[in-house]
Amino acid sequence: MGRTLAEKVWDDHVVRRAEGEPDLLFIDLHLLHEVTSPQAFEGLRQAGRPVRRLDLTIATEDHNTPTIDIDKPIADPVSRAQLETLRKNCAEFGVRLHSLGDVEQGVVHVVGPQLGLTQPGTTVVCGDSHTSTHGAFGALAFGIGTSQVEHVLATQTLPLARPKTMAITVTGALAEGVTAKDLILAIIARIGTGGGQGYILEYRGEAVEQLSMEARMTICNMSIEAGARAGMIAPDETTFEYLRGRDHAPAAGEEWDEAVAYWKTLRTDDDAAFDAEVVIDGTTLSPFVTWGTNPGQGAPLSAHVPDPASYEDASDRNAAEKALEYMGLTAGQPLRDIRVDTVFVGSCTNGRIEDLRAVAGIIEGRKVADGVRMLVVPGSVRVALQAVEEGLDKVFKEAGAEWRHAGCSMCLGMNPDQLAPGERSASTSNRNFEGRQGKGGRTHLVSPQVAAATAVLGHLASPADLSDAHATAGV
């Protein structure tokens, strides 16, 4: 019988397989950042172990880094100490590091792909759950804990039990104005935050094939929000064209040809069987937002805040009640009526150049609504430079938005970019957990297009809600 994409990549990385043991899997690329690595390096130091494969390891600073005044010392002494620890560890062990101020610095999941390090058929790990992003290339990519970070540093392998596979098939094409973010939010609402537990997801079907690489990264990025450690998309011409010529892509000529020949084998065989399959009709989707405090609590923007009493399952009902209380919402309220204080554009979900172009296309010539703060945080320095070259920074600033330096920023509020208690955001990031963007902050997850329209109107809105023709052109 044939094999799925995930099974092929898995099998190609088995270092050791023995009865009654998890497979020992080789790791092709290990990404590091300042938050989940210090205890791992300390473990190596105590055991007197070196980093086994410095040539498969790279670090960047992102979670803690400020997005303003980056030329000044970092104000928070604890954040500063953590970044200094990463610098010290990378210097001591010989790990390539892109620090704040470096042209290759940025959110780890934006940096890997743009350098061409993320390639089809590779295994990619990082001490960060959004490592699933890299699955967009047909890589098997997943987040790990700090003990596993240490394990990979020391051995370049991980002992892992093979997960099951689930196909998420999206039939038909997405309607105009419907984005990858809307699609993944709808998928999570459908299968739930635990729906993907124990599975590697494979997104497939016409709607997925039509997506750009960056949009595919948005999809795979949020696999973890559906409970799956990894999500993958089979590589195709879109993938190969994205990679061609990048710094670490295979060299043109024989090496490139050999790589592409291998990459073309990375498709689920026609006679392969998935352990589970979910089919979604892509033509029925519309802009999608969250109303609750987990990413599965979402609905079409045109819908209303649900009534907790409508849930049959007691635990879902209880969760919805708690969510509405925390979010300060009432059942039956139209989602479009929800007013926001802050709009955040950025993160490893939606902080790439296409996201910024989409936002700029909508807010160009318009103003951010009175009383609304809009932050635009590019995912990396390279993304920022590209945006500046295209004049997007001017569009944001003229509209009244703040154009910031690259980093994770308000996605998780480890740096000063946070919501105040009770403040409400429309955010292009990935998690609407209680307090995620700041203590007491309330988050609605949205696409970049919805974020832009929301910034202009001051309440949750899609570009179609903006009256003049220019707006629709921006979609």
Next chain:
Amino acid sequence: MEAFTTHTGRAVPLRRSNVDTDQIIPAHWLKKITRDGFEDGLFEAWRKDPEFITNRPERAGATVLVAGPDFGTGSSREHAVWALQNFGFKTVISSRFADIFRGNSLKNGLLTVVLPQETVERLWKLTEADPNAEITVDLVDRQVRAEGVVAEFELDDNARWRLLEGLDDISLTLQNEGDISAYESTRPAFKPRTIRL
């Protein structure tokens, strides 16, 4: 890693689903560079409420957390496991754990036990009615026992053995160094490299 064989203790019933790792330990605690000192960050936002379950005097010293479904979702932060352990929990029972959290817990000797939701409900009722009720989590027999409850749980033999012995995964893997070297010698040249050595 600390070995886990069997543990008996009083419980904290946490009637919430989807307790994500941001709730278990908020991001600002992640700036610490040690594996200890996270106890005050555990459930930090909820503990501001004096009535929150872990603040109740009758729950002081409880070591078994009985949680709702989908415990440990979200961020991969191992700090969530350290915070639970630093606070004093030895084991967590739920009908469903997020994959990364589960992996992290077993690497640290915090035994995460999957039981059917109806058994979790019975444990909730038992420990809500009697805060002194004890729950035994027995890894040797793969069984949870409490008054009126005897429930078997699954954990694969390999993970169980590592926990029972308190084994260090890295040392175990390095026993197969020859396999790793052999694999490395067959990797295609087109695979990406971060630096040229």
